[in-house]
Amino acid sequence: MSVLVVVECDKGEVKKSSLEVASYGSQVAQLLGTTATAVAVGEASEASLTQLGEQGISKVLYDAEPRLKDFVNGAYTKLIATAAQKEESTVIVLANSNIGAAVGSRLAVRLQASLATNVVELPKNDGGQFTVKRGAFSGKAFAEVVLGGDRKIIAVKKNSIEAQHEAGKTATVEAFSAQLADTDFADAPKQVVMQDQAGGILLPEADRVVSGGRGMKGPENWNLIEDLAKALGAATACSKPVSDVDWRPHHEHVGQTGITVSPNLYIACGISGAIQHLAGVNSSKVIVVINKDPEAPFFKAADYGIVGDVFDVLPKLTQAVKELN
Amino acid sequence: MKFLVCISNVPDTTTKITFTPDNKEFNKAGVQFVINPWDEYALTRAIELKEAQGGGTVTVLNVGEADTEPNIRKALAIGADDAIRVNAHPKDAFFVAQQIASIAKDGGYDVILMGKESIDYNGFQVHGMVGELLGIPTVAPAMKLDMSGNTATLEREIEGGKEIVEVATPFVASCQQPMCEPRIPNMRGIMTARTKPLKVVEPTGDAPRTQVTEYQLPPKKQGVKLIPAESAGDLIKLLRNEAKVI
Ligand SMILES: Cc1cc2nc3c(=O)[nH]c(=O)nc-3n(C[C@H](O)[C@H](O)[C@H](O)COP(=O)(O)OP(=O)(O)OC[C@H]3O[C@@H](n4cnc5c(N)ncnc54)[C@H](O)[C@@H]3O)c2cc1C
Ligand SMILES: Cc1cc2nc3c(=O)[nH]c(=O)nc-3n(C[C@H](O)[C@H](O)[C@H](O)COP(=O)(O)OP(=O)(O)OC[C@H]3O[C@@H](n4cnc5c(N)ncnc54)[C@H](O)[C@@H]3O)c2cc1C
Numbered sequence: 223m224s225v226l227v228v229v230e231c232d233k234g235e236v237k238k239s240s241l242e243v244a245s246y247g248s249q250v251a252q253l254l255g256t257t258a259t260a261v262a263v264g265e266a267s268e269a270s271l272t273q274l275g276e277q278g279i280s281k282v283l284y285d286a287e288p289r290l291k292d293f294v295n296g297a298y299t300k301l302i303a304t305a306a307q308k309e310e311s312t313v314i315v316l317a318n319s320n321i322g323a324a325v326g327s328r329l330a331v332r333l334q335a336s337l338a339t340n341v342v343e344l345p346k347n348d349g350g351q352f353t354v355k356r357g358a359f360s361g362k363a364f365a366e367v368v369l370g371g372d373r374k375i376i377a378v379k380k381n382s383i384e385a386q387h388e389a390g391k392t393a394t395v396e397a398f399s400a401q402l403a404d405t406d407f408a409d410a411p412k413q414v415v416m417q418d419q420a421g422g423i424l425l426p427e428a429d430r431v432v433s434g435g436r437g438m439k440g441p442e443n444w445n446l447i448e449d450l451a452k453a454l455g456a457a458t459a460c461s462k463p464v465s466d467v468d469w470r471p472h473h474e475h476v477g478q479t480g481i482t483v484s485p486n487l488y489i490a491c492g493i494s495g496a497i498q499h500l501a502g503v504n505s506s507k508v509i510v511v512i513n514k515d516p517e518a519p520f521f522k523a524a525d526y527g528i529v530g531d532v533f534d535v536l537p538k539l540t541q542a543v544k545e546l547n
Numbered sequence: 548m549k550f551l552v553c554i555s556n557v558p559d560t561t562t563k564i565t566f567t568p569d570n571k572e573f574n575k576a577g578v579q580f581v582i583n584p585w586d587e588y589a590l591t592r593a594i595e596l597k598e599a600q601g602g603g604t605v606t607v608l609n610v611g612e613a614d615t616e617p618n619i620r621k622a623l624a625i626g627a628d629d630a631i632r633v634n635a636h637p638k639d640a641f642f643v644a645q646q647i648a649s650i651a652k653d654g655g656y657d658v659i660l661m662g663k664e665s666i667d668y669n670g671f672q673v674h675g676m677v678g679e680l681l682g683i684p685t686v687a688p689a690m691k692l693d694m695s696g697n698t699a700t701l702e703r704e705i706e707g708g709k710e711i712v713e714v715a716t717p718f719v720a721s722c723q724q725p726m727c728e729p730r731i732p733n734m735r736g737i738m739t740a741r742t743k744p745l746k747v748v749e750p751t752g753d754a755p756r757t758q759v760t761e762y763q764l765p766p767k768k769q770g771v772k773l774i775p776a777e778s779a780g781d782l783i784k785l786l787r788n789e790a791k792v793i
Contacts, residue, residue, distance in 0.1 A: 232707070293705050295675075295685060318671070320705055324687045327675025330641065336756035337640070339671050353760065359573075360666050362564040366761040409684045411703070411710035424707045430793070454793060472690070472725050473704070478560050478666055479584050479724065487792040498560045501666075504765070508790045510782065511771070521771050526785060530776030542780030546787060 224259045225251040226311035227279060228302055230321055234267035238427050239317040239378075241277055241385035246344065246378050247315040248278025248386075253347050254313070259283065260393070261305040263298055263321070265291045268395055275391035283308075283398035289407055292414050293321050297406040299328040304400040306333060318377040319426070326377050335373035342382040345369075352376075360478050360501035380426060381484045382505075417473060425474060428457035430487040431506070433476065435461040435499075437492020437513065437532055441469040446536040447491060453543040459483065461493050477502035492532045495520025512536070548603040548694070548716070550593040551656035553647055553677075554622055555583040555637075556615040557667040566762045573667075573762065582618050585662030587625075587729035589722040593660050594626040594730070596694050604628045606654070610637045610646045616745070624732035624740035635750040640668075644676030645752030651681060657716040658699070663688040663723040674721040684714045687721040 227247035229240040236244075244260060251258040260274055260282045271282045283305050290297060302325060306314055314329065316322035318340050330337035338354045342364070345352040352374055358365040369376075425431065432451040434444065444458075451458045458474060465475035476483055478501035488506035492513060493499060500523055503509070511524040512535050521527050528535050558564070559579040566574055582590070590607065597603045607622040609615050610633040619630045633646040651659050659681075664671040678685030690709065691702035701720060703710045732740070774782045786793045 237706075293703075293710060295678075295687075299679075320688060320703075323671040324675055324685065327640075327672035328679040328685070330672070330756075331644070331676050331679035337672060338757060340669050355763075358668055358762070359558075359564045360560075360669060362765070363566075364763045364765065365668075365759045366763070368758045368760055370756050370758070409686060409712050409714055411712050413711040414705075414708060415711070416708035426706050487786065487790075501560070508786070508792050510786070523768060524771040525768065525790065526782055527771045527773050528776055528779055528782060529773065530779065535776055535779045538779040539783060542783035543793070545780075546783055546793075 223310045223312065224257045225254065225313045225315065226302070226306050226309055227258055227260045228314065228316035228322065228325070229260045229262045229274065229282070230317060230319065231262055231264035231266035231270065233265055234270060236266070236270050236274065237317070238385070239319060239380045242380065242383045243315055243317050243378050244274055244277035244279050245386045246383045249344055250313055250315065251278070253344070257281070259309050259311070261302055263290060263301065271395045272392045275393040276387045276389060277385060278388065279393045282393050282395045284395055285398050285400055287399070287402055289410060292411050294407050294410045295324050295328065296408050297402050297410070298325045299332065300402060300406050301400040303329060303332050305398065312373050314375045316375070316377050318379045322377050326375050330375050333373050334371065335375045336369040336371045337375040337377070338367050338369055339377040340379050341376050342379050345376065357505065361482065361504045362501060379484065381486070417471065423455065423457040425457040425459055425483065426481055428483070428485050430454050430456035431459050431483055431485045432456045432489045432491065433459035433461070433493060434464060434491045435493030436463050438464070443533070444470070446532065450489070450536055450540045450543070453540050456487070461499055490520055491536060493520060494518050495523060548597070548600055548658065549654065549656045550597060550603065550605045551651055551654065551659045552586070552590045552593050552605060552607050552622070552627065553659070553661040553673070554586040554590065554607055554609050554618065555662065555665045556580050556609060556611050556618050557583045557665055560584065560666065564764070570761050570763065580615070580618060582622060583662050583665050585664065585723055588724060588726045589660035589662055590622055590625055590627065591729045592692055592722060592727045593658070595727060596692070600694070606631060606656070608633070608647060608650055610635055610643045610750070612636055619745060620740050621732060623743045623745070624736040625730050626736060629744040629746070631746045631748060633750050634747050639755035639757045640670040640672045641676060641757070642752065642755040644673050644680060646750055647673065647677045648680035649751050651677065659717070659719045661719070661721050663721045674719050678719040681717070681719070683717050683719060685719040685721070686712055686714060688723045689720040689726065690723060691726055692720055692722070
């Protein structure tokens, strides 16, 4: 009756958001007096799966079927449903990622479970009934939601739970087969195209983000953003008009109609702070705004600010970071 | 080919969110409701594909009470052929998904399109539930959708990249940019929308599985600490020593 945790792997490593999910799942298991089992998807290595013990996972199920390396909605759903049956899991925890949401919503129907996405806190358990807090209204509010029924699925928002590390603890990795058939791979990709990540840091997973808006004047000035990002070990992002005119790729666009990020540090350079932009970034822990207009609305949502010209301020910041290290 | 486009009625993106004094309900007073921005991609793309095929129909579907009809009419004005409203308060995602699945099945739709997620409840889950209820593939979230005969080629966004996926009809896709340039209604569209059929049906299916008990607003920020531009480097020291984020 263990809690089942879905762990996404990439290039042999467990994704940071999945370490958070593993910690979340093992804390739910403690709450229920049981253990946490993980089921791994994507390209995993035995060593990184063993290490999930540090997040409180006791056992990891891994199906070595090669076609599971890429995301396939049908196959992943069956894999996890089979693991849940085997473990008799009544609680499944996954990341609120594109993969987690796509799989979690199908599982909710297949397993007749209640589902909460975008969850930011551990559940309150009231005699088996869970109440969870989740983000709503695009970062402008939270909702407390009661999950009914015997089975529950929780998708945890990135960077809202701290991954725990109990050094030296290991999980046992168990080979597992969900007996997947060709029909489960109906939506298998014909091709997978990965982006060039600035400095190899994935924006949705990033701890720090340096973001540029129309105040950057043009794509030729993005080296200023990239230099600071590189010095900080940050990912780069942008406002919607910037990706609309192709100064930057679409996948960097954050906000209400782009991706939502919740890093520890978000530095906004030449972005006015329109309400639709804020919706995608306002759950960041610390927000820094650099804008030459002291009346820019973004300052109201910021923790630190510099009223100044980005072309003057950004090189100074990059220099200061380099001196620090 | 028969397209079914699901639209959600949501507060305009500039809305200041507030709740009733008991924090149990969203305060609708004075709020302007719009078609969920992502659903506009689904709608426009369906119309474009229908036009390219030189035939077929685009039906819009909303689960909501009578106050959503202005936005349903707007979708008709943008170019949908007819509309269905399931007359119910959308209680939760599973409830909504059951309504969509039931109508999709009875109507024999080939392509079911929706938005990536609603901007009010941010569920990001109706598409998967509908696909599973109907036993057909879901591609979510899709950035591109092309059709050739009964085969669709889609770009599915994954963290850090995209997958090119091919599926046969019927299927569900949840749409997001840069799939197309969402259309806005023109005068002729607005005139013809008035007489296009809008059918109202009653809900079916099982009870919702989740319930919101309370809403909360995020804690207020302390206020911004300004650093003079001349000593910009001090910001970095504050981020390390005070905020402890670098
Ligand atoms: C339905 C809808 C959805 C939307 N979704 C999103 C979304 O998801 N994400 C998003 O970002 N936007 C979104 N928008 C657009 C949003 O309303 C704003 O138009 C947009 O965020 C503005 O981008 P910006 O801040 O880069 O540009 P601007 O608003 O033009 O701001 C540029 C800023 O740069 C400053 N500046 C100029 N030069 C300098 C300089 N040399 N040094 C320092 N500062 C300088 C200016 O003072 C100004 O504040 C949406 C809009 C709608 C209607
Ligand atoms: C004031 C208010 C109170 C609410 N109370 C509750 C509550 O108590 N419990 C609860 O669980 N939910 C509640 N909701 C959420 C509401 O019921 C949602 O419409 C439903 O949960 C589906 O939204 P989602 O965010 O889960 O959909 P998502 O999965 O994010 O939506 C994806 C797509 O599904 C389609 N879609 C979504 N909703 C509809 C719809 N109604 N009709 C047609 N297509 C649709 C759209 O194309 C949308 O882009 C409330 C919402 C509001 C605004």
